[in-house]
Amino acid sequence: MAKVAREMVERAGVNVDQLLELLVKNAAAELTTYYYYTILRVNLIGLEGEGIKEIAEAARIEDRNHFEALVPRIYELGGKLPEDMKEFHDMSACPPASLPKDPTDIKAMLTVLVEAERCAVRGYTQICNMTAGKDHRTYDLSLAILNEEIQHESWFSEFLGEGPSGHFLRRGETSPFVRKFLE
């Protein structure tokens, strides 16, 4: 735990216990999404499925990166992850991104993916709002994650035909925004 770092955040007026609970819940959402996206990815087959497999894979890897980036901040602020994996799963800030009943229904698959990303966008917006100007490190981290979640949402939204967004597939390494937190 980083004592002074926590003290600074408390003195800035942030309820650190609430913030920690939110960070743990969002870390749970990232790791469980990584798991559920693994199942979605292997079921993305056929002409249509293969077309979105690459972005599903990029989102899957980046969600795992988000989990990895969140964990140090949780412990710096004096929090911890639950010892029980099932408890961790059930406390997720987002519902499970479960495989649709018909995995060949690509629209249903994309709906699961885009709903998961939208939940994440809401979650990190909330953390950014809570920490802006008060907890600079958590804000910086949450903003970096938010940038990637918004891109994920845009990718899946475009495949659903909801409208153009101007975002393209990753060129090169994953997590261009969060990478600096992954040391």
Next chain:
Amino acid sequence: MTKGRPCVSQSLPDISALIYLWVLEMQKFTKNELAQYNGKDGAPAFIAYEGKVYDVSHSFLWQDGRHQVLHTAGVDLTASLDQAPHGADLLERCPVIGMLDED
């Protein structure tokens, strides 16, 4: 026509008349009654928004009557939704089971 109530057409039931009848059928909750449905200890989780009472008991995001750390069931969240990172459209996914009695 009953005094103080909107007129309900006897011939062509337009949409407003149907909504009016639906509202009459809805269970009314006082704020104290609503508070009992806080999702704790197995109680159902109900919340109010703009006069409607929603059952959020089956929502993954309202487990044990808590929502994203900051909100609890059993209360009117009309003012809180302005601060939330989502609109009322997400509430529409949950069933309306009554109306909040403002008195």
